[in-house]
Amino acid sequence: MVSPQALSEADRRTVAAWAADCAERVLPLFEAEAPDDDRPRDAIARARAFSRGELRAADEIRRRFVAGRAAGDVSSPAAVAAARAAAQASGVAHMGAHALGAAAYAAKAVGLVVPSRADAVDEEVRRQLQAMTPAIRAALRRLPLLGEDRAGPLGSGLLATGVLATVIRQLQADLAAERPGGPVRRETHSRPTPDGRAFWWTETLWAAATGLEPVEVDVDSIAELDMNCWFGPDLPPTCRAVAEHARRIQEARLDHPIILSADGGLMDGGHRVARAWLAGETRIAAVRFTVDPEPDWME
Missing domain, CATH: 3.90.1530 (Conserved hypothetical protein from pyrococcus furiosus pfu- 392566-001, ParB domain)
Structure with missing residues (x-):
């Protein structure tokens, strides 16, 4: 059975560019520490190419872990989060739910780099929401709510904890507000x-x-x-x-x-x-x- 976190290939291509935009916003935080490591930048470029239909899903699924390994080669928490945002963006070819992971890690990176600003994460989330087109919103609304389905990134793993979980719940709450009838009922x-x-x-x-x-x-x-x-x-x-x-x-x-x-x-x-x-x-x-x-x- 295909996981509801996967989304159709058309939906994955729709949300991949938005995920890449989220990750690219914080890419300088990684490159400031590792200027010669192009794995996160390449992952973001591949996510964009996938969104344009230039790359096959099967090929990208095999390469989705490359950018994540870059997170192990930097030390600052903000750089680590930025690398993971890029890795999540590249993972959209495999599962659409990774788009929310890219946004969550990007917002976390912003919060880590300016810890004195209590509203930094919320401001980044607002920017991410404003960047969504109607087609992106419609695709992301098809994902199960965080913690509702275990078979994927929105299950009980890292995205379900701390700041990452808070960001994803904020995004999904905003998406849910457009549904007829108001309150979220996943049916x-x-x-x-x-x-x-x-x-x-x-x-x-x-x-x-x-x-x-x-x-x-x-x-x-x-x-x-x-x-x-x-x-x-x-x-x-x-x-x-x-x-x-x-x-x-x-x-x-x-x-x-x-x-x-x-x-x-x-x-x-x-x-x-x-x-x-x-x-x-x-x-x-x-x-x-x-x-x-x-x-x-x-x-």
């Missing part, structure tokens, strides 16, 4: 396919649906209204679970259209459909894919 939609069960992060569906023209559909035409979509063997309908769904139905906003697959199946918006039905509404706003987006992973 998926899945369905069986001939190749196995396909899974999409809900954010993937939101991003793919951007720009689609909403239309009104009959509430009673949504087949999932009469299906068991929320409970199963591992999720029994306890009173607490039912109450949680009742609360979410109450909070659902009908000004956000539901999302339908190319074949008309509900991919996002079950609580909105339930609220519309309870309110006696016969129509609900919906967007529908003509071609479903690629799943985030298969099982």
